[in-house]
Amino acid sequence: MKSPGATIQTFLENPTYMENCKQLAPNIRLRWTAGRERVDFGLEASIADQRYLSFGPAQPGATSRLMGGSDVAVVGYSQGVVFIGDYYITNYEECNANSPVEELRGVCEDRTWGAGNASLDDLSISYAHQQGGVTFVRYSRQYLTSDTRYDHALSPNALQNFIWATGAFTSNPSD
Secondary structure: OOOHHHHHHHHHHOOOOOOEEEEEEOOEEEEEEEOOOEEEEEEEEOOOOOEEEEEEEOOOOOOOOOOOOOEEEEEEEEOOEEEEEEEEEOOOOEOOOOOOHHHOOOEEEHHHHOOOOHHHOOOEEEEEEEEOOEEEEEEEEEOOOOOOOOOOOOOOOOOOOEEEEEEEOOOOOOO
């Protein structure tokens, strides 16, 4: 069994190192290391500039159409700048962000659902690079966040469904 110090030292030497790895698609890998209070995720994909990769827990109890009600991190690069966002998805459409909060729908950032409350963004980016057409973004999030409305609790001891997707942004995500 590795000591926590060994994992920290390995991370400092190689920020792309994670304890677990799962191939999600031919050009997409998920890496993760579970800690005591949080989990570090690494999303690695062969995606172009202005494209995103998203990953996160599906609505608890959902057995079909898993994207609706899911809580995802959206990561990527736009014009050489890394972006990450904490999103909640109600349905399969772009966020109608200019609508009043009570009329919102689609794939919207948690802060949009929360009427601009930036404290609802519960993700911390710790490393990112884009090299040779491959994007790698390492971020972390707590198992339990203070955002009980738009974030789903993560449980290292229970089965959970997760979703992932990739696509193009229709607007500049780094704005």
